[in-house]
Amino acid sequence: MTLTLPPAQAARELVDPVLREAVDRLDPHTARVARYHFGWTDASGRPHVAGGKALRPALVVLSGRAAQADVERCLPAAAAVELVHAFSLLHDDVMDDDPVRRHRPSAWTVFGRSEAILGGNALLVLAGELLLEQGTPGSVAAARAVNHATLSLLAGQALDLEFQDRDDVTREECLRMSRHKTASLLACACSIGVTAVAGPAPLAGALAAFGAEAGLAFQLADDLLGIWGSTEVTGKPVLSDLRARKKSLPMVAALTGGTEAGHHLAELLARPGQLTEADLRDAARLVEEAGGRAWAEQEAGRRLDAAARCLSDADMPADVRDEFLRIARFITSRDH
Template identity: 50%
Template sequence: MSWSKSRSGTDVVAPGRVVSTEQTLAWSRELAEPALRTAVGTLPVSMRRIAGYHLGWWDRHGTHVPSGGSGKALRPTLVLLSSAAVGGTPRDAVPAAVAVELVHNFSLLHDDVMDGDLTRRHRPTAWSVFGIGSAILAGDALLTLALDVLAASSHPAAGAAMRTLSAAVQDLVEGQCTDMDFEQRSTVDILECENMVAGKTAALIGASCALGAMFGQASQDRVGHLRAFGEQLGLAFQHVDDLLGIWGRPETTGKPVFSDLRNRKKSLPVVAALASDSPAGRELAGLYARTAPLTDDELPHVADLVERAGGREWSRSQADDLMARAVARLDELGQANPVAAELTDMARRLTRRDH
C-alpha cells in the first residue's frame, strides 16, 4: 500500500506498492504543513517570529530558510493514518494533525528551557536566541492555538477532540514535572519511570491516534484500539529516544551529546542501570549522587557505566516488546486493513531509528 500525493488535494491509496516511512512522513507534511503555517500565521507578530524560527521555517531575523522543516512530523502522520485506518479521509483530519503538532512544539519549547539545551534540530534553541521568557510565551501561544484550531474546524468530533487533547496535555505536564522531580531524587524505581513516560511522551502519541480515529468518525471501540496502539508506541519511542540521548550522534539527532547525562536525568536506561545493583550500577549511582557537576571528560565513562550495568540492552529489549504490543492492538482493526499495515511498518521503523 502507498499514499500518493496529489497537488489537487485528493488523497489516493494505491494498493500493491509499499513506500518507505520517510515517504509517508513526507506525504503527511505536504498535507498538513500548509494548514500549520496558516495557523501559526494568525499569532501576534512577536510570537509568530519565535514559533516560525523554532519550527525551522526562517532564521532569527525572519528570513525564509529554503530547506527549513518542522521535524519528523510523527504525530501529525499518526493522526492522518489513524483517520484513514477507520475509513475516514485524511484531509478531513488535518485540523487534528495541526493541533497535535502545535502541542508537541509547545512542549519542546518549554523542554529546551527547562533542560538548558542550546541546540535542537541542528540549530540554536529558541530560548538561547530570543530569551527564556519569550520562548516560554511562544510555547504558551502554540498551546492555545492548538485548541483554537480544533474549535474552528467545526468537525462533529471537535468538542470531544478538544477534551481528549486537553487531558493529554495535563498528562504531559504531570509527566514533565515528575521527570524534573526525579533529577532531585537519589533513587527512582523502574515503575515510577515508566509511569512518568506514560504521561510525558505516550499520552500525546496515544491522543494523536485517538484524534485521527475520532475525525474519521470511528466507534469508541476503534478509537480505543488506536489510542492503545499509540500509547504503546509512545513508550517504545521514549526508550529509543533515551538511548539516542546517550549514544546517538549529534550530527544525526540534532541534540547535544550526553545532554541527559549532563543533567543527570533519570531516563529509562539510566534507571534500569541504577536498579541493577551491579558494580557499574553502584559506581553510576555515586556519580549521579555527588554535588559536583559531571565534566565533559567524565560523560563518556558515565555512558559506559549505563551500558555495563545493562541499561542499554534492557531499553532496547523493552522497545522491541512494546512495539510488538502496539502492533497487536492494530489486529482489532482487521487483518486486511492496508493502513494498519502502514502503521505497523512505521512502528517497526521508529523503534529502529537513529534520530
C-alpha cells in the first residue's frame, strides 16, 4: 500500500478502524469510557471529532515502511501501541489528579476513578489480543516487545510517584524515569513495525535506539511546555506542572544546579498549602534563573542529534529516514 497523505493523518485513517473494532469487543460500560477517552464520543456517547496527533501509529507504520513491507501488516501493531499509550494516559490522569486531557475533562472526572482504571486495564488487554491473534512469528515477537515496553513504562510511572514524596531527586534519576515512562514506548513504536513483519533485527535495533533518544527529547520539550506552555497548546492550565510541584526535568535541573535561584525555588516549593498564581509565576522565573530552562532546551537538542546518529547507517529507504527525522524535529519543536 502506498501512502499519499501526511504520515500522522494516513496512520490515523488506517489505524482508527482497527482501534474501533477492538473497542467494540468491550462491554458497553467500559467501551463508553474508551470511546470518550479516544475522543470519538462526548460524555453522553454522541459522536465527537477525535483529537490527538496519532504520533505512535505513524511511527509504527513508518517502521514497517523502513522494512519495505506492506503497511497493512503493521496495523495491528500500530493499534496495539496506541492502546498501550491510551491505557497509560487513563491511569496517569487518575494518579496525578489531572482534570483535563486534550482540552476537555479527563475520563475519570466524567465516569469516575474506578471506571477509568478498568477502562485502562481493558485497553491494555486488547493490545496483547490484537497482536497474538495474528498468529505469526512476527506478531508474537511484537507482543513481547509491547510487553517489555509496558513494563518499562510502569517502572517509570512508579518512579514518578516516588519522586512526589522526595526532595532529593537527581537529574540522572529524572532522566532514567523519563527514559522508562516516555522513551520506552516511543522506542517500541519506532521499531515494532519491523518486528511485526519479521524484518531485519539490526534495523529494528537502530530504530529502537532512535526512538529512545527522540523520546527523551520529546519529554524534555513536553516538560518545558508544562511550565511555559499555553493552555491552547497543552490543553491544560498554564503553569500546570508547577502547580502540581511536579519533579519535571527543568525543575530538577534548577533545584540541583547549586544556584541561589535554585535554593529560593526549593524554599518556595516547600511552602505548605496551594501555591498562589504569584507564587507560580515566581517559581517559573526561578527555574529559568537557575538554568533549568536552558539546560532542558540544550539537552533536548543533544538527544535529537543522538537520535539522528542512530539512523545514519541504518539500511532503509532514504525517504523513510528523512520522515523519521522530520517527525522527531516536529515533536520536539513543541510550539504546536
